[in-house]
Amino acid sequence: MLKFALGRLVSAIPTLFIVSVAVFGLIRLIPGDPASLMLGDLADADALAAARRSMGLDQPVPLQFVIWLGNVLQGDLGHSVLNGQPVLDLVLQCFATSAWMVLIAVGLSVLIAVPLGMAAAWKQNGGLDLAIVAMSTLLLSIPTFWLGLMILLGFGLKLGWLPVLGYVSVTRDPVAGLIYLIMPVATLVLHEVGIIVRMARASTLDVLRLDYITHARAKGLSESAVLLHHAARNAFGPTWTLIGLILGNLLGGVAVVETVFTIPGLGRLIVDSIYARDYAVVQGCLLFVAVTYLLVNLLVDLLYPLFDPRVTAE
Amino acid sequence: MSLSKPALRALWASAALALPGLALANTLNVQITADIRSSQPGINRDAGTDSVILNVVEGLVAAGEKGEIHPMLAKEWTVSDDGKTYTFTLRDGVTFHNGETMTAADVQWSLEKLIRDPEFSCKTFFDGSRDAKVESIEAKDAHTVVVRLDRPDAMFLNYMAQAQCGSTGIVHRSSFGEDGKWKAPIATGPFQFGEWKRGEGLTLTKFAKYAISGEKPDGYGGRKEVLVDEVKYVVVPDTATAVAGLKSGALDVLPYLPPGEAAKLSGEKDFTIVAAPHGGLVTMLFQTADPLMSNVDMRQAIIAALDTAQIVESVTYGLGVPNNSLVASGSLYHTAAHDKGYTYDPAAAKALLDKAGYKGEKINILTNRRSAINYDTAIIAQAMLQAAGMNAEIEVLEWASQLDRFNSGKYQIMAFNYSNRSDPALAYQTVVGSKAKKPNTVWDDPEVSTLVNQALQETDQARRQAIFDDLHARFLAQAPLVMLANGLDVGVSGPKVKGYRTWQGFARFWGVEKSQ
Numbered sequence: 001m002l003k004f005a006l007g008r009l010v011s012a013i014p015t016l017f018i019v020s021v022a023v024f025g026l027i028r029l030i031p032g033d034p035a036s037l038m039l040g041d042l043a044d045a046d047a048l049a050a051a052r053r054s055m056g057l058d059q060p061v062p063l064q065f066v067i068w069l070g071n072v073l074q075g076d077l078g079h080s081v082l083n084g085q086p087v088l089d090l091v092l093q094c095f096a097t098s099a100w101m102v103l104i105a106v107g108l109s110v111l112i113a114v115p116l117g118m119a120a121a122w123k124q125n126g127g128l129d130l131a132i133v134a135m136s137t138l139l140l141s142i143p144t145f146w147l148g149l150m151i152l153l154g155f156g157l158k159l160g161w162l163p164v165l166g167y168v169s170v171t172r173d174p175v176a177g178l179i180y181l182i183m184p185v186a187t188l189v190l191h192e193v194g195i196i197v198r199m200a201r202a203s204t205l206d207v208l209r210l211d212y213i214t215h216a217r218a219k220g221l222s223e224s225a226v227l228l229h230h231a232a233r234n235a236f237g238p239t240w241t242l243i244g245l246i247l248g249n250l251l252g253g254v255a256v257v258e259t260v261f262t263i264p265g266l267g268r269l270i271v272d273s274i275y276a277r278d279y280a281v282v283q284g285c286l287l288f289v290a291v292t293y294l295l296v297n298l299l300v301d302l303l304y305p306l307f308d309p310r311v312t313a314e
Numbered sequence: 315m316s317l318s319k320p321a322l323r324a325l326w327a328s329a330a331l332a333l334p335g336l337a338l339a340n341t342l343n344v345q346i347t348a349d350i351r352s353s354q355p356g357i358n359r360d361a362g363t364d365s366v367i368l369n370v371v372e373g374l375v376a377a378g379e380k381g382e383i384h385p386m387l388a389k390e391w392t393v394s395d396d397g398k399t400y401t402f403t404l405r406d407g408v409t410f411h412n413g414e415t416m417t418a419a420d421v422q423w424s425l426e427k428l429i430r431d432p433e434f435s436c437k438t439f440f441d442g443s444r445d446a447k448v449e450s451i452e453a454k455d456a457h458t459v460v461v462r463l464d465r466p467d468a469m470f471l472n473y474m475a476q477a478q479c480g481s482t483g484i485v486h487r488s489s490f491g492e493d494g495k496w497k498a499p500i501a502t503g504p505f506q507f508g509e510w511k512r513g514e515g516l517t518l519t520k521f522a523k524y525a526i527s528g529e530k531p532d533g534y535g536g537r538k539e540v541l542v543d544e545v546k547y548v549v550v551p552d553t554a555t556a557v558a559g560l561k562s563g564a565l566d567v568l569p570y571l572p573p574g575e576a577a578k579l580s581g582e583k584d585f586t587i588v589a590a591p592h593g594g595l596v597t598m599l600f601q602t603a604d605p606l607m608s609n610v611d612m613r614q615a616i617i618a619a620l621d622t623a624q625i626v627e628s629v630t631y632g633l634g635v636p637n638n639s640l641v642a643s644g645s646l647y648h649t650a651a652h653d654k655g656y657t658y659d660p661a662a663a664k665a666l667l668d669k670a671g672y673k674g675e676k677i678n679i680l681t682n683r684r685s686a687i688n689y690d691t692a693i694i695a696q697a698m699l700q701a702a703g704m705n706a707e708i709e710v711l712e713w714a715s716q717l718d719r720f721n722s723g724k725y726q727i728m729a730f731n732y733s734n735r736s737d738p739a740l741a742y743q744t745v746v747g748s749k750a751k752k753p754n755t756v757w758d759d760p761e762v763s764t765l766v767n768q769a770l771q772e773t774d775q776a777r778r779q780a781i782f783d784d785l786h787a788r789f790l791a792q793a794p795l796v797m798l799a800n801g802l803d804v805g806v807s808g809p810k811v812k813g814y815r816t817w818q819g820f821a822r823f824w825g826v827e828k829s830q
Contacts, residue, residue: 030714031711031712031714031715031718032712032713032714032715032717032718033714033717033718033721036714036717036718036720036721037713037714037717040360040717040733041720041730041731041732041733041744041754042435042478042733043721043754044438044752044754045751045752045753046438046443047438048721050432054433082351083349083351083352083358083512084352084358085512090512093512093513094513149554149555152555152558153558156558156562157558157561157562160562163564164555164558164559164562164564165343165548165550165555165559165562165564165565166548166564167514259551259552259555260552260554260555261555262548262549262550262551262552262555264512264513264514264549268551269513272348272551275712275713275714276714277714
């Protein structure tokens with residue numbers, strides 16, 4: 001187990017290097033000079049040159065990369081051009097904000113979607129199955145910005161049950177923070193349930209077709225015993241992998257939901273920084289997202305044997 | 315049982331009443347679309363940041379509604395005969411937010427610190443590279459500050475009052491930490507800088523000991539009486555969410571709303587829409603070095619094909635004021651001569667096209683989605699140009715990319731907004747110059763440059779007026795760009811708010827009341 005984990009971490013190093021090169025290069029391929037953006041219509045040649053110099057953009061790009069990489073290896077992701085804050089502080093702060101929302105949302109999605117998916121598979125082609133599949137297709141198809149806005153207008157404005165504005169961090173005021181998260185979490189849950197339920201259904205169907213299920217039924221076991229004791233664990237494996245992918249993606253930021261619900265999370269930070277051409281923040285965020293993604297997937301793989309003993313760490 | 319909003323409010327009100335001595339702070343909740351960049355005036359700023367910070371800091375002088383310069387922290391000043399020495403006499407009884415009384419030594423220290431800072435946005439206004447150099451700042455006695463320039467500069471006080479320069483706001487040295495790094499403004503304004511949660515918002519609190527002077531608010535000056543306990547700025551990037559916040563009562567003021575969104579609210583009672591032109595310029599720029607656009611007849615043809623009044627009416631949803639002069643609508647120099655503008659004449663446009671020898675070449679209009687006004691302007695202009703027989707097309711860029719094209723001069727026509735300029739000379743200075751030296755220059759004419767420089771040096775109002783009148787006549791004749799209107803700030807305030815109005819892009823919160 002430990003050897004496997006270490007091996008994965010070591011193999012992550014070239015991946016991260018490639019990611020850092022790609023991120024560094026891509027951000028500089030986008031048109032739009034950070035110095036121009038900072039000075040706006042007050043720019044003149046001297047001011048532009050001075051701004052570029054202070055941002056280190058007057059150096060050759062490869063040299064910029066070497067300097068940046070050297071700093072990153074010392075734990076220094078640089079400073080935001082926009083507000084002067086250390087990038088690492090900014091990223092961790094915004095990540096914590098996003099993570100609270102995402103972890104709650106994914107947790108709830110799993111609790112709702114997996115039982116529904118299994119029920120749909122069990123009653124394949126029946127009314128319940130059709131209803132669940134139709135509902136999941138619908139939820140899957142609705143864009144989160146529209147869904148979020150409808151929830152905001154409905155429950156926040158029309159009914160007045162939930163706060164439209166006034167984000168409060170969960171760590172500062174747990175009750176107010178959780179109340180504020182209800183609508184964004186609901187938006188994410190409704191969308192993710194649509195995805196997870198289909199995977200849970202599909203993998204449960206595959207399992208239900210296997211011979212050992214037939215054997216279990218032949219032994220005279222009840223349907224609930226067949227589902228819960230025999231089918232569930234095996235069916236959950238592929239769904240678990242999908243959940244890991246979803247979690248990795250969402251932890252990288254849910255910019256749209258964060259914008260609609262005015263949540264200062266990682267996704268919004270990335271989008272705002274791209275528009276502002278705040279290179280240091282974009283580079284730092286995307287590198288952080290890559291690391292997060294790798295770690296989440298490692299965790300998923302390490303926990304996989306819990307559901308499928310055939311897969312071992314050796 | 316579910317609690318409706320009125321029931322929740324009733325519960326909260328009951329709870330508040332039940333607790334003796336507990337009083338709800340009278341908080342004005344204001345939307346900002348992006349967080350401020352820093353709290354240091356004049357450094358690492360943008361228009362949104364200035365609009366917040368200038369409620370907190372004040373300079374020696376302040377710009378009034380018409381762009382004139384008024385006393386603020388200085389109660390009066392004299393200028394030497396050679397125009398190089400300004401002697402400011404400070405007001406008595408001005409207190410910093412930390413309780414200290416402001417002295418001439420504080421002013422000297424603060425001004426030196428600011429204008430010598432390499433990051434100061436307006437460094438070139440004061441270091442001699444653009445206008446006069448500030449040779450020295452001296453505290454002659456406890457109430458007198460003497461500023462010496464290396465040469466006369468009629469714009470010196472205007473520069474000091476510029477929003478982009480943080481109004482050269484005077485801050486106490488305790489605004490900086492022991493390590494010399496900026497902490498937060500300890501200034502003299504009617505609001506104090508309160509808690510700032512990055513990415514979420516910030517709070518300004520009423521400065522109870524503020525020394526009120528003047529009879530009524532006047533631009534950045536005049537009477538600054540704070541009528542609420544605090545102003546809380548909430549970062550709400552999404553317009554739809556902000557409007558929902560306004561309707562739910564979570565927000566009281568949306569200072570900068572796209573005109574179309576504000577127009578939707580005009581039909582609803584209880585919401586007050588305030589729209590005011592400022593000193594910025596809403597334009598369509600010509601690249602006069604372009605083969606096609608270098609022909610003045612071609613440019614005149616385009617102008618004749620554009621119904622600029624109709625364009626302004628449409629893109630501002632009836633809230634804007636057309637202005638074809640670079641002298642702002644609200645400026646005291648905007649006389650009847652500057653009301654003379656473009657004439658919409660499609661027939662004349664065709665005649666001018668023939669004269670220019672136009673053969674259907676492609677005309678590219680650059681625009682962006684960041685500004686609804688720029689985008690809509692380009693759409694309507696394209697239609698009008700096509701109606702006049704021109705092969706116009708639109709290219710929509712992201713703002714950062716368009717800015718690159720602006721700075722490099724690589725465009726034919728560009729829908730573009732310039733930020734606020736508090737004086738007509740600054741507006742002309744912005745667009746006039748040498749393309750060889752400054753590629754984002756629009757109007758390259760040596761005689762015009764000379765006139766602009768004269769306006770920058772002239773202090774006599776009548777002589778300045780004559781210069782501006784001359785410049786306007788040349789502007790109409792040479793057509794270096796299309797001036798549509800001054801920048802427009804559209805704000806909406808909710809039912810509990812009284813007295814809010816925007817001015818020069820500044821969301822000003824003294825004189826604004828909120829009922830409970």
